Amino acid sequence: MQKEAAIREPLILGDKSYKDITDDVVGPIEGAAPKAWKLLITITSIIAIYGVGCITYLIATGIGVWGLNKTVGWAWDITNFVWWVGIGHAGTLISAVLLLFRQKWRMAINRSAEAMTIFAVIMAAVFPGIHMGRIWVSYWVLPLPNQFGSLWVNFNSPLLWDVFAISTYFSVSLVFWYIGLVPDFATIRDRMVKPLPKKIYSILSFGWSGRAKNWTRFEEVSLVLAGIATPLVFSVHSIVSMDFATSVIPGWHTTIFPPYFVSGAVFSGFAMVLTLLLIMRKTMNLENYIHVRHVEYMNIVIIVTGSIVGVAYLTELFISWYSGVEYESYAFINRFSGPYSWAYWIMMTCNVITPQLFWVRKIRRNLIATFVLSIVVNIGMWFERYVIIVTSIHRDYDPSSWGEFHATFIDLGIFIGTIGIFGTLFLLFARFFPVLALNELKSILKSSGENYKKLHHKDH
Amino acid sequence: MLKKVIHAMYNDEETLMDAARVLKNNGVRVKEVYSPFPIHGIDPIIGVKRTRLAIASFMYATTGTLLALFGMWYFMIHDWPMNIGGKPNFTLLENLPAFVPITFEFSVLCAAHGMAITYFIRNKTLPGMPASNPDPRTTDDMFVMEVTSDQNHDHSAEELEAMLKDSGIVEISVKDYQ
Numbered sequence: 001m002q003k004e005a006a007i008r009e010p011l012i013l014g015d016k017s018y019k020d021i022t023d024d025v026v027g028p029i030e031g032a033a034p035k036a037w038k039l040l041i042t043i044t045s046i047i048a049i050y051g052v053g054c055i056t057y058l059i060a061t062g063i064g065v066w067g068l069n070k071t072v073g074w075a076w077d078i079t080n081f082v083w084w085v086g087i088g089h090a091g092t093l094i095s096a097v098l099l100l101f102r103q104k105w106r107m108a109i110n111r112s113a114e115a116m117t118i119f120a121v122i123m124a125a126v127f128p129g130i131h132m133g134r135i136w137v138s139y140w141v142l143p144l145p146n147q148f149g150s151l152w153v154n155f156n157s158p159l160l161w162d163v164f165a166i167s168t169y170f171s172v173s174l175v176f177w178y179i180g181l182v183p184d185f186a187t188i189r190d191r192m193v194k195p196l197p198k199k200i201y202s203i204l205s206f207g208w209s210g211r212a213k214n215w216t217r218f219e220e221v222s223l224v225l226a227g228i229a230t231p232l233v234f235s236v237h238s239i240v241s242m243d244f245a246t247s248v249i250p251g252w253h254t255t256i257f258p259p260y261f262v263s264g265a266v267f268s269g270f271a272m273v274l275t276l277l278l279i280m281r282k283t284m285n286l287e288n289y290i291h292v293r294h295v296e297y298m299n300i301v302i303i304v305t306g307s308i309v310g311v312a313y314l315t316e317l318f319i320s321w322y323s324g325v326e327y328e329s330y331a332f333i334n335r336f337s338g339p340y341s342w343a344y345w346i347m348m349t350c351n352v353i354t355p356q357l358f359w360v361r362k363i364r365r366n367l368i369a370t371f372v373l374s375i376v377v378n379i380g381m382w383f384e385r386y387v388i389i390v391t392s393i394h395r396d397y398d399p400s401s402w403g404e405f406h407a408t409f410i411d412l413g414i415f416i417g418t419i420g421i422f423g424t425l426f427l428l429f430a431r432f433f434p435v436l437a438l439n440e441l442k443s444i445l446k447s448s449g450e451n452y453k454k455l456h457h458k459d460h
Numbered sequence: 461m462l463k464k465v466i467h468a469m470y471n472d473e474e475t476l477m478d479a480a481r482v483l484k485n486n487g488v489r490v491k492e493v494y495s496p497f498p499i500h501g502i503d504p505i506i507g508v509k510r511t512r513l514a515i516a517s518f519m520y521a522t523t524g525t526l527l528a529l530f531g532m533w534y535f536m537i538h539d540w541p542m543n544i545g546g547k548p549n550f551t552l553l554e555n556l557p558a559f560v561p562i563t564f565e566f567s568v569l570c571a572a573h574g575m576a577i578t579y580f581i582r583n584k585t586l587p588g589m590p591a592s593n594p595d596p597r598t599t600d601d602m603f604v605m606e607v608t609s610d611q612n613h614d615h616s617a618e619e620l621e622a623m624l625k626d627s628g629i630v631e632i633s634v635k636d637y638q
Contacts, residue, residue, distance in 0.1 A: 018496065018601035143535055152535040156544055161561040168565045172572040179576060182585060183599070187496065190596035206580065207589025210598055214583050215498035217511045221579045224514050225572060228521075232568050239561055439497040442601075 010450035011105055013288040018442050025436045026188050028284055036283055037431060044423035051417010054410050055130060063133045065410045071403035072394050076411040077131040078243075079385040080418065083268070084124035085166070085240055086261075086381060089233055090269025091117025092173055095180075096229035099222065104448055105297050107440040108289045111184075112280065113273045114177040115433070119425040120272070121170045123418040128162070130414070158242040165239040169232060176225045182208050183218070184434040237265040244388065251331035251392030254319070260312035264381060267305035267351070270298050271377035278371045280430060289436055292365050299364035302377065306355035309384075313352060331392055339404060340391045343383050350380025464609040464617040465491075467594045468624040469602050469631040473499045476603045479627035480505045483607070486623065487614055492606040494598040513582070517575035524570025528563040594633075602630070 012021075028034075058065055068075055091113040098106035132138055141163045143153050153160050185205035192198040208214070241261035244252035274295065281290040320332040336344045354376050358364040363373075395402045429435070446452045470476040473495060480490050480502065490506040493499065502508070529552070536542070536549045549555050580586055598604050607624065609617045621634055 022496075022600045143531065151542070152540055154542075154544060155532045155536050155562060156547065156549075156555070156558040158561075161565070164562045164565040164569075168569040168572075172568060175572060175576045179579070183497075186591065186593075187599040189591065190593070190599045202591065203587055205591070206585035206587055207591050208583075208585050208599075209591055209593040210494045210496060212493040212495070212499070212502055212506060212508050213511075214585070215495065216503055216508055217513055217579055217583055219498050220511045220513045221575060224517050224575060228517075228568050228571055231564070235561065235564060242561075443497040443500075 004447045004453070006453060008448075009293045010453050011108065011289075011293065011448040012441065012445055013291055013450050015451045016288065016445065016449055018445065021436075021438060021441050021445065022187060022191070024286070024289070025434050025438055026191055029188060029432060029434070030192070033431060034283070037427060041424060041427045044420045044427060047416060047420025048424050049420075051414055051420050054413035054417055055126070058130060058410055058414065059135055063131060065408060067406045067408045067411055069403050069405070071396065071401050072390055072405040074131075074393065075386075075390050075405045076407055076415060077127045079382065079389055080415050081124050081127035081131075082240055082261075082385045082389075083382050084120045084127070084418065084422075086237065086265035086268045086385075087272045087378075088117040088120035088124065088169075088173075088269065089237060089262070089265035090273045091115070091120075092169075092176075092229050092233040093266055093269065094273070095176060096226040096233065099226040100230060103297075104444045105294050107437055107444055108286075108294055109273065109277060109298075110440070111177075111180065111433075111437045112277060112429070112435050113269075114173060114180075115429045116273060116276060116426065117173050117269075118170070118177060119422050119429075120269075121166065121173065122425070123422050125166060125170065126418060128166075158239060158246050161239045162243060165236045169236045172225070172229060172232060176222075176229060179218070179221055179225070180437055180440075181433065182206050183210060184438045186210065187438055188434065234262055237262045244392075249392050249396075250320075250325070250327040251335070251388065253328075254316060256312055256315055256319075260309065260316075263305045263308040263312070264351075264384060267302060267309055267355075268378060268381035270301050270305070271374040271381070274298055274302075274370055274374040275378065276426060278367055278374070280435065284430065284435065286436065289441065292367070295367060295370055296365050299358045299370060302355055302374075303358045303364075306351060306377070310352035313348065327397065330395075334395055335387060335391045338391065338395070340387065340394070343387050344391070347380055347383040347387050350376045351384060354380075463637055464620075465635050465637050466607045466609075466617070466620055466624060467633045467635075468605045468607070468627065468629045469595065469597075469633075470605070470628065471602060471630050472628075473502075473603050475628040476605055477502060477505065479624070479629075480605060482627060483623065487612075488607060488620065488623065489611045490605055491608050491611055494593045494595075494604040494606070496599050496601060496603075499603070513575055513579060516578050517571045520574030521567045521571035523574075524567035525563055527570070528566035529559065532559045532562065 016024075066076065091110075094106050094113045095110040098110075129135055129138055141153060141160065143155075182205055185201050186208035189198060189201040189205045192201055238258035238261065241257035245254060245257040247253060277290055278295070281287055317332050317336075320329045323329070335341070354373055357369070357373065363369045390405050394404055468479070470479065476493065476495075477499065480493070483490055484505055493502055493506055495502075503510075532555075533552045536555065537552060541549045543549075547558075552559075593599060594604055594606065595602060605624070607620055609620065612620060615623075617634070621632065624632055
C-alpha cells in the first residue's frame with residue numbers, strides 16, 4: 001500500500017470508513033430533496049426559461065435583435081462562447097492533468113468539475129449555434145458533399161477547427177466522465193431499495209460488477225484518456241484563440257494568444273469550480289471531503305494562472321508599442337483609454353490585482369474570501385473576452401466607420417439564461433448523481449484519510 | 461462430480477491480498493475478486509494479465525490520423541481545390557500545417573471513442589446488462605474472493621473452504637453450480 005508522510009495534511013477528515021464514504025455521498029440521493037435545493041432549482045429554472053424565451057425570439061426574428069452593427073459584428077455572443085468554453089477547461093484539467101501528476105486531492109473534486117465542464121461546453125455550443133443566424137442550416141459546418149449545401153467546408157479556417165475541437169472536447173469529456181461514473185452508479189444500484197430508482201441506476205451502471213480485470217481496464221482507460229485529454233484541453237482553447245489570432249485585426253493578430261487563452265481558461269475554470277463547490281460542500285455536508293486544503297490547492301492554481309494572464313496582458317501592451325505598428329499600438333492605447341476603458345480596468349483589477357491576495361495564506365485558506373474572489377475572477381474573465389473582442393473591432397482602420405456596441409435586452413437575457421440553464425443542469429447533477437468519485441476516494445482513504453494517518457503515526 | 465463455488469468475503473483489501481497470496485502459494489487458483497475500488501497489486505497474484513486497451517487505442521488513433529488526412533486531401537486538394545485568401549491548395553505537403561489541428565482532433569476523437577467502446581464491450585458492461593457481483597456489498601465496502609472447485613482439482617471443496625475460513629474472512633458462502 002502507498003504510504004504518505006504524516007505531516008502532509010489529510011485529504012479526508014474525520015473517522016471515515018469505506019461505508020461512511022458511500023453513506024455520505026449516496027445518502028443525499030436516497031433521501032427527499034432538501035428545501036434549499038428546491039428553492040435553488042426553481043430560481044434557476046425560471047432564469048433558464050427566460051433564456052430559452054430570448055433564444056426563441058432571437059431565432060424567430062434574426063440576429064438584428066442583438067446590439068451588433070456593421071463595425072462591431074461580433075460581441076456578446078462570442079464573448080459568452082469563449083467565457084463558457086474557458087470555464088469548461090478546469091474540469092478536464094482536474095481530471096486529466098492532475099491524474100497524470102498523481103495529485104490525490106483531485107479525487108474529491110473531479111466528478112463535479114467534470115460535470116461542470118460538460119454543462120459549460122453545452123452552454124458554449126449554444127452561442128456559435130445561434131449566432132449563425134440561420135440555425136436550421138447549421139449542419140453546413142459538417143463536411144457534407146457539396147451538392148448538399150454549399151462547397152466543401154474550408155479546412156484551412158480556424159472556425160472549422162473550432163467545430164472539430166469543441167465537438168471532440170465535448171464528447172471525449174462526456175465519455176471520460178461517464179466511464180468514471182459507471183462503478184459509482186453500480187454502488188447506488190446495489191443500495192437502492194425502491195424499484196424504479198433501482199431499475200434506472202441499474203441501466204445507468206451498465207451491469208458493472210467490479211471484477212479485478214474490470215478494474216485493471218478501468219485504470220488503464222482512465223490513464224490513457226487522461227493522456228489524450230491533456231493535449232486536447234490545451235488544443236481546444238488554442239484553437240478558440242486562433243479564431244482571433246489568425247485574423248488581421250490589430251489587437252487580435254498576436255502570437256501570444258494560444259498560451260494566454262489556455263491559462264485564462266484554467267484560471268476562470270478553477271474560479272467557477274470554487275464558486276460551485278463552496279456552495280455544494282456546505283449544502284450537501286461534504287466538508288470532510290472538500291475542505292480548506294482542497295480550496296488552498298485550487299487557489300494556488302488561480303495565483304499561477306492569474307499571474308500568467310497578467311504577464312500576458314503586459315506583454316501585449318509592450319509588444320504593441322515595441323512592434324512600431326501604429327494600428328497595433330493604437331488598438332491597445334484605445335483599450336485602456338478609449339470608450340471601453342472601464343471594461344479594461346475592470347478586467348485588470350479582477351484578473352491581475354485581486355487574485356494576488358491569494359499569496360496571503362490566511363486569505364487563500366479563508367472560504368468566504370475565496371468565494372468572493374472566485375466570483376470576481378469570473379467577472380474579470382468575462383470582461384477580458386469582451387475587451388479583446390469589442391475594443392479590437394469597434395475602431396477599425398477607417399475612422400468614418402467607427403462605432404460602439406450597446407448590449408440589448410436580448411443580449412443580456414440570453415447570457416443570463418445560459419447561467420440559468422447551467423445552474424439547473426448542475427443542480428440536477430448534484431441531486432441524482434454521485435457528486436464525489438466514490439471508488440477513487442475509497443482508494444486513497446488509507447493513505448490520505450485522517451484516521452488512518454493517525455494510526456500509522458502511532459505505529460512509528 | 462458436483463462443482464462448488466466459494467465466495468469468501470473480507471472487509472479489508474489488504475487481508476484479501478494476504479489471503480490470495482497464501483492461497484497461491486498452496487497452489488490454489490483464485491477465479492475472481494470483486495471489489496468496490498481497484499486493489500493495486502492483486503493482478504499478478506490472481507493471474508490477471510495486463511490489458512491491451514492502450515494498444516487498441518493507439519491503433520484507433522492511427523486510423524483517425526489517416527482518415528483525417530485522407531479526407532482533407534480529398535475535400536480540399538483533389539475534389540474541389542480552392543484559392544482561399546491567396547493560399548491555394550495544391551499539394552498535401554504544402555497544406556499540411558493548416559491540416560494539423562483537425563488531424564489532431566480527429567485522432568483524439570477516434571482514439572477516445574474507440575477505446576471507450578472497446579472497454580465497455582470487453583468488460584461486458586453495456587446498457588441493460590445484468591449485474592453479476594455475488595453480493596451487493598461488494599460495490600460498497602466489502603471484498604469478495606471467488607474460488608471454484610473445478611479450477612482446483614488438487615484440493616477438495618472442503619479443503620478450500622477450510623483454507624478460506626482461516627484467512628480473516630467476514631463471511632463465506634458455498635454454492636453448487638453446473
